[in-house]
Each structure stands twice: as C-alpha cells, then as structure tokens.
Amino acid sequence: MSRVLFTGGPIITFDGTVATALAVDGDRIVAIGNDALDWTASFDEVVQLSGRPLLPAFRDGHAHPMHAGMNRRALDLTGVDSLAEVLARVREWAAAHPHDAWIVGHCYAPTVLPGGMGLAEWLDTACADRPVVMYPTDYHALWANSAALAVGDLTASTPEPALGTIVRHADGTPTGMLLEHGAMGLVERHLPATDAATYAAGLDEAMRCLSSEGIVWAQDASLSLAELAVYTDGARRGVATCRINGALRADPGHWVQQRPGFNAARNELAGDPATAPWVRADTIKFFADGVIEAGTGYLLEPYEDAAHTCGLPNWSADGLKEAVRAFDADGFQIHIHAIGDAGVRMALDAIEHAAARNGRRDRRPVIAHTQLVHPADHQRFAALGVVANFEPLWACLDDSQVDLTFPRLGPTRSALQYPIGTLARSGARVSFGSDWPVSSHRPLDGLAVAVTRRNALGQPVDGWLPDERLPILQAIHAYTAGTAYQAFDDDADALRVGARADLVVLDRDITSIAGDEVPGASVDETWVNGVRVHHRETAGR
Structure with a gap:
C-alpha cells in the first residue's frame, strides 16, 4: 500500500470545503487541504494536478458492461x-x-x-x-x-x-x-450459444472502457447466473478494475424456481475473498414494462397514436408485488425497470407492499429510468426511500423523443418526462447511470444534459423542461454520491477524511465551464482503492 499526495488543483467536495491538496494512505483518504501538505513528509508518489480537478470517482447506477x-x-x-x-x-x-x-x-x-x-x-x-x-x-x-x-x-x-x-x-x-x-x-432461443472466450474478451473490453471514463462501480442491471459467472471468472483472472454488482434477472413465469439459485449465488460470492471485493450479486432485476418508443411502455391512459392500448406490462400488479416481497424478504435489493407512468406506479406499489409486509430495514430499492412519472407519484419516492435512477443523457429532445416518443405520448404527457429536478427537490435520492450500450457510458456526456437539457445541437437554448435541470455540483453528486448510496457504499460518498480513495482526475474543471462544454473534458486518471487503474496517455502528472 502506498502514500500518494494530490496537489495543485481544486478538490471537488460537496460541503463547500476549498482545498488544493489531498493525501491518501493505502486505500483511504487521510487528509485534505493544508492538513494533507503537513500530514507526512514521506510520499511514495506526488500527483501534480497543475490546475486539474480531483473528484470522487464516478459510479454507474444502471448499465450492461459485459x-x-x-x-x-x-x-x-x-x-x-x-x-x-x-x-x-x-x-x-x-x-x-x-x-x-x-x-x-x-x-x-x-x-x-x-x-x-x-x-x-x-x-x-x-x-x-x-x-x-x-x-x-x-x-x-x-x-x-x-x-x-x-x-x-x-x-x-x-x-x-x-x-x-x-x-x-x-x-x-x-x-x-x-x-x-x-x-x-x-x-x-435458436441463436448459437456464446462461447467463453467471447464473454471473456467482452469483459476485458468493458473494464478498459469503464476505467478510462472514471467509473469504479457499475450496476450490471440484468444478468443470468451464467453471465454472473463471467464476472467472477474475470475477478479471479485479475482483470477487474471496476466493481460490479450484478442484478439477477427475475422471470415472471419462473421466479419461484429461480429464487434458491439466486440466494445461493449471492451467498457464495459474498463468502469468496477472491471475488467479493470486485463482484457481488445483491440485487434482483424486474422489468415492469417495455419502452415508449416501441409502444410497450405501460401507461395509465392509452397511447396518443394507439387508443386501443396502454402498452405492455411484463408482470401483473399482484405478481410483481409478490415477487418483490419474496426477494425483499431474502434481503435482496430491488431494481425495477419502469418507463411508463403505470409501470412506475406498479413498481412503487410493489415496493410499498414489500415494506409493509417485511418491516423496516435499509433496503434502498431502485426504480430505473423513471421516464414518465404521474405527478401524484412524485412524493412517493422519498416517502418509500426509493432511489430514482435516471439516465440523464436521455433527458433531451433527441431524434427518438421527437420522432417516436412525442407522437405516442402527446404534448401533456411529454412534458412530464424525466423529472430529475422535481424528484431531487422532493427529497428523493437520485442516482445517475448510462444503460450502456443503449447510450454512451461517459458520465461527462450525461452530466452535460443533466445541467442543460439540450440535445447534441444545443437545442433548445434554454433547455427542454428547464425546471428539471440540475446545477453541476448536484449532477456530479448524483453520478458519485447518489450511486454510492445506491450501492450501499457509504465509505465512498465524497472526498472526505476516512473515505475510500476512489478518485478521478479530469483535464479541466467542469464546475467552472458551461454545461455544453462538459463532454469535451477527458478523464486523465482513475484510482480505485488508492491504486491507479487508468492514466490517459497525453495527461501530465
């Protein structure tokens, strides 16, 4: 374990602390500011920031890395x-x-x-x-x-x-x-099986991509037991540079039969010292519905362009309640894909049912995507302790919104989409993710849209639904502390003394530039547990 001093650039904290130095001993932050400079005369390495910012490392709350x-x-x-x-x-x-x-x-x-x-x-x-x-x-x-x-x-x-x-x-x-x-x-079901070498090569590439963008933890949001084994094999091969929590995918028709195997896999991972630091399987994934652009997101009222349908729920309301209750009783975290307002309500109802039946505990359930939320359900997120996971890159007027989603929702419901600011102001926990490969895994791309609500052409100038924008520090918080909370990783919620040394060095201070300039920034260095796992070739040290 080594001692590292980061000095000469802004240390981005969330408590207003102004500092230009941070000291790490082993895997922990031990001093910030002048205390870091005075902490010890003996460092194994000094990272000269030269004006570059040091931030908490990013965490992706919903992705499919492998x-x-x-x-x-x-x-x-x-x-x-x-x-x-x-x-x-x-x-x-x-x-x-x-x-x-x-x-x-x-x-x-x-x-x-x-x-x-x-x-x-x-x-x-x-x-x-x-x-x-x-x-x-x-x-x-x-x-x-x-x-x-x-x-x-x-x-x-x-x-x-x-x-x-x-x-x-x-x-x-x-x-x-x-x-x-x-x-x-x-x-x-007729597709050829994927061979082990293809899975392994995909995992190696995923780790490289995640580390190069400053991501040190990711929720793989839909895995089978066989796919989970690829991550554990990778940890044993020594290729892991980003922690993974696997969400095991519950099947509406077979979840009762899946339950013993899911419990066994989680417990085996937690007890294996070779894999536990890098791979866990503490979460169960449910698909409440589909997607609005295909007409399968589940809506409270019929589609504007298809009055005969409200979409396609993947579970009955009672079926989802019972499955969520059962896995919650097993101690799993619940992670529900919910796109339409009926899908979101069904997910909230299931979580509420589980809490009522199973009693109080620190469960941190997640509703992912949270695209269309009826205003009557806004306050329920905070009340139920639900983490609202957003993929902020989607919260703009891209082609999919304009060509497919708007015609299917109509103007009134279209204006209720991605209520990031509303839920944050309500007191709900907000985390960010990418849903990679659905969209870019770069947190910097998502942060730009979170603070501007503009598309790639910079439109509209004032942002789409501008009240849903977040200030840049709050957006960074959602991609770092917000996802750390989702991950039950309370030792890595901010740059503070005693926190784990999961860090990222950017080539410019994104807190002091225009939001639409944020994607132009680059990740120079990524550190996990006080160890550098990425260094951009052209970055200075």
Whole structure:
C-alpha cells in the first residue's frame, strides 16, 4: 500500500470545503487541504494536478458492461444514422464472415426505421442466405429477416406470446418486428450459444472502457447466473478494475424456481475473498414494462397514436408485488425497470407492499429510468426511500423523443418526462447511470444534459423542461454520491477524511465551464482503492 499526495488543483467536495491538496494512505483518504501538505513528509508518489480537478470517482447506477464490451467486437451499429447504412453494414459483415451461421447486429437507432418498425424483406436485401437479427439501442425489440422468422417457425398462425407482441401485416403474417422478450425469445432461443472466450474478451473490453471514463462501480442491471459467472471468472483472472454488482434477472413465469439459485449465488460470492471485493450479486432485476418508443411502455391512459392500448406490462400488479416481497424478504435489493407512468406506479406499489409486509430495514430499492412519472407519484419516492435512477443523457429532445416518443405520448404527457429536478427537490435520492450500450457510458456526456437539457445541437437554448435541470455540483453528486448510496457504499460518498480513495482526475474543471462544454473534458486518471487503474496517455502528472 502506498502514500500518494494530490496537489495543485481544486478538490471537488460537496460541503463547500476549498482545498488544493489531498493525501491518501493505502486505500483511504487521510487528509485534505493544508492538513494533507503537513500530514507526512514521506510520499511514495506526488500527483501534480497543475490546475486539474480531483473528484470522487464516478459510479454507474444502471448499465450492461459485459454485453457492451462484447458488442464492440461484433456488428455494432452505434452511431449509424440511416436505414441504407444499416443495411450496408449488414451486407459488409455478412460478406466478411461467410462461415457465421447467424448475423447478429446491435444498437441500431430505432429512428432509422419508419415509426421504429422494420420489415424482414429489407434485411433480406442485405443477407437472405442465413438468419439475421438486429437489436435496437433499447433492446426491447428484435428485427428479423425471413430466414430468422422461418427458424423460429413464425407464421400467420403463430399465437401471440404472453409477454410480447409479434407485429403483423394485415393478413396476419409477421412483418419481422418482435416486441419485448416474450416475442423476441421465439427467435432468440435458436441463436448459437456464446462461447467463453467471447464473454471473456467482452469483459476485458468493458473494464478498459469503464476505467478510462472514471467509473469504479457499475450496476450490471440484468444478468443470468451464467453471465454472473463471467464476472467472477474475470475477478479471479485479475482483470477487474471496476466493481460490479450484478442484478439477477427475475422471470415472471419462473421466479419461484429461480429464487434458491439466486440466494445461493449471492451467498457464495459474498463468502469468496477472491471475488467479493470486485463482484457481488445483491440485487434482483424486474422489468415492469417495455419502452415508449416501441409502444410497450405501460401507461395509465392509452397511447396518443394507439387508443386501443396502454402498452405492455411484463408482470401483473399482484405478481410483481409478490415477487418483490419474496426477494425483499431474502434481503435482496430491488431494481425495477419502469418507463411508463403505470409501470412506475406498479413498481412503487410493489415496493410499498414489500415494506409493509417485511418491516423496516435499509433496503434502498431502485426504480430505473423513471421516464414518465404521474405527478401524484412524485412524493412517493422519498416517502418509500426509493432511489430514482435516471439516465440523464436521455433527458433531451433527441431524434427518438421527437420522432417516436412525442407522437405516442402527446404534448401533456411529454412534458412530464424525466423529472430529475422535481424528484431531487422532493427529497428523493437520485442516482445517475448510462444503460450502456443503449447510450454512451461517459458520465461527462450525461452530466452535460443533466445541467442543460439540450440535445447534441444545443437545442433548445434554454433547455427542454428547464425546471428539471440540475446545477453541476448536484449532477456530479448524483453520478458519485447518489450511486454510492445506491450501492450501499457509504465509505465512498465524497472526498472526505476516512473515505475510500476512489478518485478521478479530469483535464479541466467542469464546475467552472458551461454545461455544453462538459463532454469535451477527458478523464486523465482513475484510482480505485488508492491504486491507479487508468492514466490517459497525453495527461501530465
């Protein structure tokens, strides 16, 4: 364990302390300000900040790191902005991988398809000789070519799955779009299994990406037991540079059978000294609903453009209550994906039910995304102790909002989205995340939108729903202390004496620049437990 002095730049605290030095001994902060300079004459290393700021390291409250890392080695369509380019990329990939039995693409923007919906024959023009499946950025749909539909035996006579929608032509034949996991699974169950080497390489890439952006803890928000094992193997291989809490995914039809295995996996990890510092599985993930842009987010009132439906809940209200109660009784933290206002209310009701049945404890339940919240439910977050997890990068007028979400919600409900400022002012705990690979994992990108509510073009100038903006320090707090609270990591909530030395050095002070300049900043160094795990090549020391 070494002694390190950081000196010559602003130390970003949340209590108003003004300081330009911080001392670390081993894995703990031992002094700040003049006390750090006077603390000892013997340092193993002195980091000259040269005006650069030192912040608490970032934590991502909702992401899918391992799969994001794997995507980078696969057909990754992130940033592709037209249908023609998507098809060209599929065509190129198929030509370059003639022996692949399936072509699987990831993270196309839903807005490249009219109304977010594609046709099998469009993919057939790019590759017709084998199955092709494409996932949009939200992963709540699957776009399949004709060969993939045939493998899944999807025809006009295929019945609708319980927890999904097969989009159909007027004659009942599938169009190629499958919405939500009940429908997606009809094709996905035929996909080739992912091999261990692919998982391992994806994890290695994920760790590199997380550390390079100052992230020292992440909630992997949806894992099977087999996927959890990839993280534990990585910890044993010594590649972990970011702590992971795995949220084990509860299946609405099989959660009772899953329960013993989930308990056993959590307990085994907690008792393994080789993995416990890096990987835990203390959380259970529930999908209350889908996503609004696909029409599967669960709404209290019908969709503006589809008056026959309120969306697609993935659980019955009573079923979610009972499953949440059971896992809460087991001592798990609850983490619920909830997008629509009915989905959010159903999640709040389930958490309230669990607390009433199981009694008081420090449970810190999380509702993730929190996109559309009915005003009557705002105060319930603080009252129930629910952490409102937001992906702040989404809180702007991007193409998905303008082209897909607004038409489905209408103006009144559209103005209720992502109530970050409202919930923060209500006293609710707020944490930030990225949902990577759905969107950028860079906290600096999310912070910029949190403080401006502007899109990539800087519009609107005054911000979309400007009352929901946060001041920069409060936004940083949500991405550091807010997520530390979510993680039950109370030893790393701020830069203070006695806190764990999880630190990040930026190349500029983001608290003193315009919000839309924040994405231009870079992470120069990332420290975990007092050990440097990232150093940008061009950064000075």
